[in-house]
Amino acid sequence: MSKAYVVGGAIALVLLSLSVFTVDERERAIKLQLGEIKRSDYEPGIHLKAPLVQQVLRFDARIQTLDSEPQLYLTSEKKQVIVDSFVRWRIDDVERYYTTTGGNPVVANQRLSVGILKRLRDEFGKRTIQQVVSGERGDIMDRLTVSAREQAEQLGVEIVDVRVKRVDLPEKVSQSVYDRMAAERKKVARQFRSEGEERAREIRAEADREREVIIASAEREAQIMRGEGDARATDIYARAFGQDAEFYSLYRSLNAYRSTFNRPSDVLLIEPEGRFFRYFKESTGTRP
Numbered sequence: 349m350s351k352a353y354v355v356g357g358a359i360a361l362v363l364l365s366l367s368v369f370t371v372d373e374r375e376r377a378i379k380l381q382l383g384e385i386k387r388s389d390y391e392p393g394i395h396l397k398a399p400l401v402q403q404v405l406r407f408d409a410r411i412q413t414l415d416s417e418p419q420l421y422l423t424s425e426k427k428q429v430i431v432d433s434f435v436r437w438r439i440d441d442v443e444r445y446y447t448t449t450g451g452n453p454v455v456a457n458q459r460l461s462v463g464i465l466k467r468l469r470d471e472f473g474k475r476t477i478q479q480v481v482s483g484e485r486g487d488i489m490d491r492l493t494v495s496a497r498e499q500a501e502q503l504g505v506e507i508v509d510v511r512v513k514r515v516d517l518p519e520k521v522s523q524s525v526y527d528r529m530a531a532e533r534k535k536v537a538r539q540f541r542s543e544g545e546e547r548a549r550e551i552r553a554e555a556d557r558e559r560e561v562i563i564a565s566a567e568r569e570a571q572i573m574r575g576e577g578d579a580r581a582t583d584i585y586a587r588a589f590g591q592d593a594e595f596y597s598l599y600r601s602l603n604a605y606r607s608t609f610n611r612p613s614d615v616l617l618i619e620p621e622g623r624f625f626r627y628f629k630e631s632t633g634t635r636p
Contacts, residue, residue, distance in 0.1 A: 366399035376409045376442040388443045407451050411438045411508055414457045418516075419465060421472040429472060429480060430516040435464055436508040437500060444504030456503055463499040464510065467492050481515055488512065 371377045373392040378385055380403045397404055414435040421429050437460065439445050449455040471488045472480060480488075492510040500507045589596045 367396050368394060369397060369404045370394050371406065374408065374410055375406045376439050376445075377404055377406045378442055378446055379404050385443055385446070405446065405451060407439055407442060407445065408453070409439050411436050412453055412457075414460055414464070416461055416465065419468070421469050423472055423477050423480060424474055425476050427477050428518050429477065430518065431468060431472065432513045432516075433464070433468060433511060434513060435460060435496070435510050437505045438508060439504065440501075440506035441504035444502075446504075448503050456505060459503055460496070460500065460505070464492065464496055467495055477517070481517075485512060485515070 369377075371390045371392050375392075376388075377390045377395075378388040379390075379397055380386065381398070381401055386402065395404075414437065416433060416435075418430050418432040421431055423429060437456070445451065445456070449459070468488075471491060475488075489510055489512060493507060496510055497507045585596075
């Protein structure tokens with residue numbers, strides 16, 4: 349009898365172990381009965397199932413990454429660009445995910461990839477190389493994310509993000525774009541230099557005009573000052589001459605002698621009786 353209890357207890361333990369399952373917080377689970385989905389709204393924790401007739405499938409609920417190989421696209425100018433992109437997604441409706449993909453993330457990636465690549469081709473085909481490379485990449489990503497979500501809902505997944513890692517140009521196209529950009533920069537540089545030279549000429553002309561005005565004003569003031577000085581000197585000379593005419597005549601003669609006999613080699617031919625030598629002849633200092 350005790351042996352029957354042991355066997356019964358063992359069977360009960362086995363059935364209990366087959367009836368209990370756990371769901372991790374990083375998982376989504378569905379319960380199948382003879383291939384038919386019976387339940388899919390399991391929260392993390394411990395749950396029960398009917399042993400032998402019911403089966404539980406678990407799927408990774410964390411964010412998955414679809415990293416495609418770089419693809420070649422044409423812009424609106426019929427220029428080629430090489431685009432490297434990736435998509436991040438996670439399970440949203442586990443029943444639909446299982447029904448459409450069999451719960452296989454590889455199948456989900458393949459189906460998502462077809463739609464994403466087509467949308468990328470359409471978006472790049474609407475834009476020029478300059479728009480794609482510099483200006484509108486963020487707009488492209490936003491549009492792709494919105495449009496890809498419609499397809500993702502059919503697969504029971506949610507698109508978290510669509511991103512372009514980089515956009516490259518084929519070598520020949522890259523050189524062509526570089527040459528065009530260099531030519532544009534040179535054109536802008538020439539324009540800046542031309543405007544700078546014109547402005548420099550204007551500044552120099554203005555400076556020359558101001559210099560002429562300043563010089564003319566200074567010369568006018570100098571002439572006025574010289575005239576005032578000459579007038580004052582003449583007045584002083586006149587008053588000095590009036591006080592002692594003989595001394596003034598002597599002073600002027602001495603200055604004339606100094607200017608005339610300033611070098612040993614100088615020779616002066618003049619009549620001895622002339623007034624120039626009158627102070628040499630007069631020893632007394634009185635007039636003849």
